[in-house]
Amino acid sequence: MAIFGGGSTRPSIQRGAQVQDTSTERHAKRTASRAGLAAMPTRAAIVAVAAGPVAAAERQLLVQAAVLMLFVVVPVIVLTPWVAWRFRRRNRRSAYRPGWDFSRLLEVLIWGVPALLVALLAVRVWTQSRALDPYRAIAPGQGSSAAPLDVQVVGLDWKWLFIYPDQHIATLDTLVLPVGRAVHLHLTSDTVMESLLVPRLAGQIYAMPGMITQLWLRADRPGDFPGENTQYNGSGFARQKFVVHAVDADAFSRWVGQVRAGGGVLDARRYRQVARRGVPAAPECFGQVDADLYGRIVAKYHASSQVHVSTMASRATGRMNDAH
Amino acid sequence: MSVGSTTGKRRHPGLNLHESDAHPSDGEVMFGFWVFMMSDAVLFALLFAVYASLGVNTAGGPGPHDVFELGPAAMETLLLLLSSFTFGIASLAMKYRRGMALLQGMLALTLLLGLGFLGLEVHDFATLQGKGALPQVSAFLSAFYALVPTHFLHVSLGCVWIVVMMVQLRMSGLDRTTRTRLLRLGLFWHFLDIVWVMIFSFVFLRGML
Amino acid sequence: MDGDGGFRRELRDYVVGLVLALGLSGAAFALVAWDPWPARTTLGVVAALAVLQLVAHFRCFLHIDLKQSHRDDLQLILFTAVIIGLMVAGSLWIIFNQNQRMM
């Protein structure tokens, strides 16, 4: 299994280079657990296929709307040169009506047809916006009846931290998911605004400090899918990439067990090191995570209000429980 | 907006005392100022929206109840409303040529009321500082200090403008320039009143509830 | 300009304006000070009084009315009101909804 290949770092990203503040980071990394790392997926050519229902539906919507639009756009692309050429000045055979400037029929058409199309699209927008609301729970895939997998996501400069609250493990810049199981991401940021995108699995949502946004997705086939931050956040931005490894359920539980056994500890101290600005030299896994870490990260931005801290923290953890 | 409002007007070959191109007509100047005020109104409206969005974020600091007081706000309202009235009389004095003394006197009175308003506000701000309600404490206070002092700044500029007009009236009397300027100043002054009504209603009174 | 009559009439406008303004402001302050009703009701009434006062100021101090000569100004003000309404209502709708979904 590729994801158990251990030791291999992504060859293509020269992580850590050119970005300051990373030397201690890199050092820490060397001693950390290396379970579950794999190379950045590389492709020979452009392929835009979805590997999960959310991305598939979004892509399908894109294609449908584009085709529909072509009905009004292609005529323009064809008519413009044709009319211009047909009525060129030299072409004395074509009619010349310098005073002609109105036709009721045409008027109805040029307002009516686009209006009709927009009406059609509007219906789709209304229904699909709701259906594909990132906060909306999605069903498990065929043959999988497991409860959704919760993952808490923390956007950092310039890396992503994923906490599996029920498995009590965490990963940095790598996300391992069981195929067919619905995944419920809870996103926040411990720096500026970021945006998480895994193009082949689901569209993006912002992650913002002190707030929690949600995103549901599901991988329907095993594979390695690139993920990234798309909201500019400084000089390491372009290197803030990670890989989603979709594996079957058994492999997933084996992986969890392996990380639990071999991964390092993510406590407050270690978190502070991880959160420091920089691009990590390699992905990393943690076999043990402070239970309230995520809640504290969120609550931190409400720190000056004592009442708020506790409610935010409890809400952040509380929501996890509600989800089940 | 009225279509064809210019039809029937005599066309003007060159020099024309009332509609020359060197000086925009009174209508133009006044309309231009109206447009400016509407742009300014959008600015205030957005500051209100920001205040409404951030007003609950006291971040553990003092809230509206802790910092606002009705008395001073009522006093400030009274002064500002009276100043609008005195300015109104000044406008009438100008329009019906009731003499420079009345005009200047009313302007002076308006100025005094305006300064009184500013003085009370400065006192308010000082009291707030005393209570530790600094703009840096929370988003609520930041939004408050963005909205109310912007109005304060406008009133201050209005006061400077009144002084300038009083001097210019002395220097050149009531001519076309001073007249349209006074008209614009009047619009500005009454407009600031309206903004203040919104401030006391949606900031102070709402905060005290 | 019709001399004295005009002066009186317009002066009356200003006096009416002042009385209305003082009355409406006073009512709003008094309501909050005495607090006879639940907060929501009071807030609604205060808002209504503010709008009334806005109209009074426009009418009595800024001389905006439905007369032909002021049409440009009136239309400008109405258009501004629409834009401000869109911006403020839209912003609050969005921000409150976001706050609710992200906490």
Add this chain to the structure above:
Amino acid sequence: MRIEVLAGPWLGRLSLSALPTDSPVAAGAALVAVLGALGVAGYITAKGRWGYLWREWFTSVDHKRIGIMYVVLALVMLARAVIEALVMRLQQADAINQSGFISAEHFGQLFSTHGSIMIFFMAMPFLTGVINYVMPLQIGARDVSFPVLNSISLMLTAAGAALVMISLVLAPFSTGGWSGYAPFTELRFSPGVGVDYWIWAVTLSSIGSTLTGINFAVTIYKKRAPGMHLFRMPLFCWTALCTSILMIFAMPALTVATALLALDRYLGMHFFTSGGGGNMMVYANLFWLFGHPEVYIVVLPSFGVFSELFSTFSAKKLYGYTSLVLATMTIAVLSFTVWLHHFFTMGQSAHINAAFGIATMLIGIPTGVKVYDWILTMFRGRVRFTTPLLWGLAFLVTFVIGGLSGILLAIPPVDFLVHNTTFLVAHFHNMLIPGTLFGMIAAYQFWFPKAFGFRLEERWGRVAFGCWVTGFYLAFMPLYVLGLEGMPRRSAEVFDEAFRPWLLLAAGGAVLIVLGMAALVLQLAMSIRHRDRNRVTVGDPWDGRSLEWSTSSPPPEYNFAEVPEVEGRDAFWTMKRSGRAYPALDRYAPILLPENSAIGPWLGVLGLATAFGLVWRIGWMAGLGTAGALFAVIGWSFVRRSGRTVGERQVERTETRWHAALVAAVPVSREHECDPRNRGLADVAA
């Protein structure tokens, strides 16, 4: 190595370390900027032209001169921003699985300056300049309503542009993009002066634009010639009016956004910070309340230009005038209802997303109406493929592709997928380049003969056209593909080998575009050189339809010796057909014009000083600048201006000379439109 010099407190944070000495590319750019500025200044000094420039240009309040100065500013800034675009394209083509030739930090500054310049200091000045020049002539006015205010707006905009140019030398600029999203732009994450440069440059420009909007709107309402009803105005004036309305109501949102961001940064307040109760979503909301109307501000005037072009070069009435006017107004109003589509991915409810998505799509309807109206304008016309029209044709074909991608982005679930990717970059360049930029270049080529009395060389114009259009498709179509694959915008480096061919294509396109830019410069140089061959002094080289063509080229400073009386649409075209064009006056009257004023340039300088002082925390400079501006305005209000009279003798001399040229000119048929034979008198018999 940076040279650290202890800065005295009187220079605030400014020290020699601000010089961009650590990167050869940045240092080179700074050097070019300094040498360029010195070169220009030296040339003017050597020629002894400072006095002339001050008297005739900088202090001028003539709408025509102000218009030309705006366009010059826009072209200079365009040159810089296009070069930055090329550097970015080359970097992305180079930095695939390696670092590339510029640092990530520098790349951040590049897209920020490129975007900010293109929007605030290229598109805005360009369209303001064109409207300034053309609109008063088209409505038969002698100037705008507030000529001095016009000069002040220009100088404030120029001050903002100067600040961006200064940031090239006393670096760095912001890396927050043209939208300056908080909290990245908060002090905690962007501690340097970069964001402050952005804030004050943009603020100066937005104040200038607000004043411009007011000025134009009042001019159009109040200064139309007798008979020029609103519904008889050329369509360009309508778009100018709608753009002005958008400026008046949208600019305050930007001012509030940048002002509050400045309060956060300077005074430690908490509007958009991530602690202290601040809310970054409020920033996004404010910015796009402005940002969305802004994209229509920059495109509507181009729509107006194209309307003039299609009708003029088809020798035919504009098809569907009323529906075009209606469509323009609808777009203007709708553009205040869609701003949320820039942050569909922020997490608000689906019904909010859907509502704003649908509102966004509605804009497609009036836009489509316009597109069809333009095609129908050519239908049954006699189309002449002059360079300005070529830009128009390329616009039509290209713009609808951008519109298509815009509609896709307006579908929230689709946006989730391609938001913040190069798909978005492709969309907006697909609107801004054919829409805004081609429109403005076409306007420049269309009205150049009006402003300077000679035509631009067609040949170089066509070369420029070819390069720009091909370059555009090469540079931006690949970005749609990359965006669908999820390549994020603003990436200094790329880590996907499969992207390489597409990025190479895009870089090639950018090179072509730069060549197109060079062709435009050459066109200007060659046209100046051969100006005698291309003179069209009589004033009507294109068989024009609206009043600006009824004057000499260039028009006299008073525009019209006698304000024309208008009886319908296409006023000048009708006059020519009914033999009432070029009326000979038997008697001339003196004309009162506004005098030149130095208040504009002074406010520009003081505004720049204030901004610079604020950027570098040089208290005394900012204070003096502000106080100076206040006193300058007050002092200026004490100066009594009586205006300047152009005597009837002088009017008569000017007019007689023009009429002599008129009589001497041979009316030229459209056959010889681009010949030296064309002296600006159209043959109306054909």
